[in-house]
Structure formats: C-alpha cells, structure tokens
Amino acid sequence: MRCVLYLAVVFSILAVVYCLDGDTFTVNCSPLTIQRSHPIVYPNAPGAHTHCVAGGNNFQRNMPGMYSAANATETSCNKKLDHSNYWVPCLYHYANNQYQLVNFQGSAHYYQKRACDYVPGQQYCDKSFVPLAFPYGFRMVAGDPYRRTQNNSDFAQKAIAIMCLGTNQEHAGWPTTRCNQFRAEVYFPSCWDGKNIDTPNHHDHVAYPAIGDYNGGVCPKSHPKAIFSLFYEFFFDTSPFTDIDHFCFANGDPTAYGYHGDFMMGWLDRDKLQTAHHDCVTAQDCPTLGNQQPYTPKLLVDPPTENVGINGPIPMLPGNNPINWPK
Numbered sequence: 001m002r003c004v005l006y007l008a009v010v011f012s013i014l015a016v017v018y019c020l021d022g023d024t025f026t027v028n029c030s031p032l033t034i035q036r037s038h039p040i041v042y043p044n045a046p047g048a049h050t051h052c053v054a055g056g057n058n059f060q061r062n063m064p065g066m067y068s069a070a071n072a073t074e075t076s077c078n079k080k081l082d083h084s085n086y087w088v089p090c091l092y093h094y095a096n097n098q099y100q101l102v103n104f105q106g107s108a109h110y111y112q113k114r115a116c117d118y119v120p121g122q123q124y125c126d127k128s129f130v131p132l133a134f135p136y137g138f139r140m141v142a143g144d145p146y147r148r149t150q151n152n153s154d155f156a157q158k159a160i161a162i163m164c165l166g167t168n169q170e171h172a173g174w175p176t177t178r179c180n181q182f183r184a185e186v187y188f189p190s191c192w193d194g195k196n197i198d199t200p201n202h203h204d205h206v207a208y209p210a211i212g213d214y215n216g217g218v219c220p221k222s223h224p225k226a227i228f229s230l231f232y233e234f235f236f237d238t239s240p241f242t243d244i245d246h247f248c249f250a251n252g253d254p255t256a257y258g259y260h261g262d263f264m265m266g267w268l269d270r271d272k273l274q275t276a277h278h279d280c281v282t283a284q285d286c287p288t289l290g291n292q293q294p295y296t297p298k299l300l301v302d303p304p305t306e307n308v309g310i311n312g313p314i315p316m317l318p319g320n321n322p323i324n325w326p327k
C-alpha cells in the first residue's frame with residue numbers, strides 16, 4: 001500500500017505516516033462470455049463443458065503463445081492492465097429433464113502475499129516476503145472436474161468451497177439451506193517450479209505449500225518459488241430456485257466437489273503487477289494498475305454458435321455431459 005497520512009490530536013496535531021504493504025489487492029470483473037471453450041485444456045476445439053469467463057476480450061478457443069490473453073484490447077475487470085482470463089464451469093439447475101443456466105453475476109479475484117520460497121528447515125513465512133508475480137504466458141488449473149468425494153486432509157480439495165451468501169456459511173459441497181446467492185470459491189496453488197509456465201496436465205508446474213495450509217505457507221522443495229496466491233469468487237443468482245438439491249456444474253457434477261478454476265496470465269505490465277501490493281492505495285484502489293468500472297466489452301472473436309442455455313432451459317448439458325453421481 002502507499003503511505004497514508006493520518007492526523008491525530010494529542011494535545012497538538014501530530015502527523016503519523018503508515019507505510020505498510022497490503023496483503024491483498026482485488027480485481028473485480030463483470031461477466032465476459034459464456035461458452036463451451038477451454039483454450040488451456042482443449043485448444044482450438046470445443047471444450048468439455050460450458051464456462052463462465054471474465055477478463056480480457058481476446059478469449060477464444062485457440063490462444064497459443066505467451067501473449068494471447070494480453071492481446072486483448074479491453075477487459076471486463078476493474079483494472080485496465082489486467083487482460084488475464086479467469087473462468088470456471090457454469091452453474092445449472094435441473095428439473096423435469098431440463099437444465100436452466102443460473103445467472104452468472106460477476107467475479108472477484110484476490111491477489112495475495114501468502115506463500116514464501118522453500119528454505120531448508122523453514123517453518124514460517126516472514127511477513128515482509130513478496131512472492132513472484134506470474135510470468136508472462138503463465139497458465140494453471142486448480143481443482144478436478146471428475147472429483148465427487150471430499151478429503152479434508154488434501155489441500156487441493158480444501159481449496160474448493162461454496163459460500164451461501166446471507167448465511168455466510170462456507171461448504172465443501174452445496175449449501176444445506178436455501179440461498180439467494182452462491183459464491184463459488186477456488187484457491188489456486190501458490191508455489192511454482194520456477195521453470196515452466198505450463199505443463200501437459202496444467203497442474204504439475206504448481207503446488208500448494210508443504211508447510212502451512214492451502215492458502216499460504218512455505219513452498220515444497222519440488223516447487224521452491226512462491227508466486228502470488230490467487231483466489232477466485234464467482235457469483236451466481238440462485239434466488240429463483242426453492243429446492244437445494246438440484247444444482248449441478250456444467251461438467252455434470254451434482255456434488256460441487258468437482259468445481260474448478262482456470263487462469264491465463266494476461267497482465268500488460270508484470271513490473272507493475274509485482275509491486276501492486278505496495279502501490280495500491282487500498283485493496284480496491286490501484287491507480288498504477290489503471291482503475292476503471294467493470295463492464296462487458298465486445299469479444300474480438302465471436303463465440304461459437306451453440307445453445308448453452310442463455311435464452312432458456314435446455315434438454316441436456318452442453319457437451320452432452322450426463323449427471324455424474326458419486327460411485
């Protein structure tokens with residue numbers, strides 16, 4: 001954070017200057033597009049399921065190279081320099097052999113200083129440590145679309161949750177009472193191998209901390225470099241639905257355990273991203289990153305023509321995904 005001047009009266013007016021870096025800055029985004037595309041896992045082909053996407057307007061099925069996301073001309077997010085793309089599976093409600101797309105309202109993305117580099121024998125992170133900003137072209141996936149069970153001892157599984165806004169209760173799986181709004185959450189790995197901006201399975205170049213928890217701690221020797229801890233919140237309007245046991249994600253997941261997130265680095269200036277925690281005035285106000293109001297820009301490439309449920313219920317999930325119940 002920038003230094004902030006405070007005035008206090010203690011017999012006389014004293015000027016007190018606080019110069020403490022912030023732990024978090026936030027990127028808030030309007031929806032960009034809803035389509036069955038996944039340029040990380042299924043480049044240049046239809047994705048396995050529908051995604052709700054935020055970020056730069058160059059999102060499309062084929063995004064090769066280091067600067068595909070950065071080549072956007074606009075972003076749906078409130079930081080002009082952020083042309084990254086953020087996406088998750090869309091949410092559906094099913095009843096009477098029909099699937100209704102639940103309204104995707106927008107998203108928030110938290111960039112946090114939570115992890116630290118591997119050092120033999122180190123047990124705690126120094127609060128002054130600053131992880132690395134994501135390299136240009138960096139891509140990663142968090143979560144497993146095929147998971148249908150929960151193991152709370154696994155950091156990767158603990159990093160997925162659904163919040164019922166109103167009760168403010170966080171759940172591994174669906175909320176157990178009716179909610180007007182779901183906040184679907186995913187916490188990405190905070191440790192990097194220091195070499196690869198992607199790997200064939202889009203997971204192996206990153207890891208969760210070895211000491212601490214999924215949201216911070218000392219990195220493992222295999223992935224010694226700490227990167228910014230990235231946390232997603234995607235918001236869905238569930239107020240029209242009175243039942244609580246007929247939701248599924250677009251990947252045919254009726255449990256919410258298979259929720260997952262995808263990230264493609266598209267920041268235009270990595271140096272400004274690296275110093276953002278110091279330069280932002282507040283978590284929301286970051287002049288060096290280009291403050292703006294979130295909005296939905298026109299895509300540079302029109303989305304593929306497919307009925308994903310935007311105009312009303314559909315008879316099956318796009319991609320012909322069946323409801324995949326736990327075995």
